[in-house]
Amino acid sequence: MADTFTIHDLKRKLQERQHKMTPQRQIVLQVFLDNPGEHLSAEDVRDLLKESHSEIGLATIYRSLELLSELSILEKIEFGDGCARYEVTNVQPNTHHHHHIICENCGKVIEFEDDLLESLEDAIEKKFDFKINNHQVKFFGICKECQERAQN
Amino acid sequence: MADTFTIHDLKRKLQERQHKMTPQRQIVLQVFLDNPGEHLSAEDVRDLLKESHSEIGLATIYRSLELLSELSILEKIEFGDGCARYEVTNVQPNTHHHHHIICENCGKVIEFEDDLLESLEDAIEKKFDFKINNHQVKFFGICKECQERAQN
DNA sequence: TTTTCTGCAAACGATTTGCATACAC
DNA sequence: GTGTATGCAAATCGTTTGCAGAAAA
Numbered sequence: 001m002a003d004t005f006t007i008h009d010l011k012r013k014l015q016e017r018q019h020k021m022t023p024q025r026q027i028v029l030q031v032f033l034d035n036p037g038e039h040l041s042a043e044d045v046r047d048l049l050k051e052s053h054s055e056i057g058l059a060t061i062y063r064s065l066e067l068l069s070e071l072s073i074l075e076k077i078e079f080g081d082g083c084a085r086y087e088v089t090n091v092q093p094n095t096h097h098h099h100h101i102i103c104e105n106c107g108k109v110i111e112f113e114d115d116l117l118e119s120l121e122d123a124i125e126k127k128f129d130f131k132i133n134n135h136q137v138k139f140f141g142i143c144k145e146c147q148e149r150a151q152n
Numbered sequence: 153m154a155d156t157f158t159i160h161d162l163k164r165k166l167q168e169r170q171h172k173m174t175p176q177r178q179i180v181l182q183v184f185l186d187n188p189g190e191h192l193s194a195e196d197v198r199d200l201l202k203e204s205h206s207e208i209g210l211a212t213i214y215r216s217l218e219l220l221s222e223l224s225i226l227e228k229i230e231f232g233d234g235c236a237r238y239e240v241t242n243v244q245p246n247t248h249h250h251h252h253i254i255c256e257n258c259g260k261v262i263e264f265e266d267d268l269l270e271s272l273e274d275a276i277e278k279k280f281d282f283k284i285n286n287h288q289v290k291f292f293g294i295c296k297e298c299q300e301r302a303q304n
Numbered sequence: 305t306t307t308t309c310t311g312c313a314a315a316c317g318a319t320t321t322g323c324a325t326a327c328a329c
Numbered sequence: 330g331t332g333t334a335t336g337c338a339a340a341t342c343g344t345t346t347g348c349a350g351a352a353a354a
Contacts, residue, residue, distance in 0.1 A: 132291050139282070
């Protein structure tokens, strides 16, 4: 079993709804598959496609990113740098939630895995009658390199 | 000991840097003190001041919010509704971190307290050599009322 | 052939900035 | 007085939208 979504998953998920498979949508997803671990914004995607597919319009990229999010293939993240970013969703559900550690100085993002919050989700569902779909955890601080740089 | 910041704290913190105490900055902070528990955006503040202080420009509100954040009097939060929101920081440091539960349907925000992540911060500092300043936890789901409404 | 999709350009909304004036210190 | 802050209007920037032509199903 593959550990991330494939173009074939995209086709299937599109058909489940009334959506069409287009080269543009395939290309946008492929950018993420080709750049694992990156948190790409719409403009990042456009830049990565500048050489090979400059005909794809920015509006199409925005629409594809939104659609891929709705299909749960991509996940939208906001790091506070002024633009929405996306990453490929983990295929196996409810496992290995990963969180982000963001350097407030240089913007570097480190990921780490932790399942600590699963039990909290259950507690919240009971206490507030909330149906929890997802959670996000972000830690803000100063990375090692920026700390060292600040000492000079 | 008061449990939130006061205008006096503002004056002191402004003086520590090279900033001046102005009526506008005082008024902006007062809006937050008068509306505890709210997560106000710049436009919210402007609307709340429309009657009593319509002369205060939106740009000044934006600049005050940013400054109050730098002074750690306000905390900036992004709920994904397209604008930055702010809330008054807890005075006592390192206690009672509160997190947000956001309804993806109606946008309602519930708060809850939990200290679970304190220990994680320590672990992260050791493992990644990161100096953690803050963390944010958000849970996304559907609130009780929206669940009930969906059943009809 | 019917419906959805694309690319372009214009519109949008939140936030920022330049600048002349006003004010805090 | 000196330097910072304000208010206004214009600029910016990421994102969205209207629309006519293009392409999936």
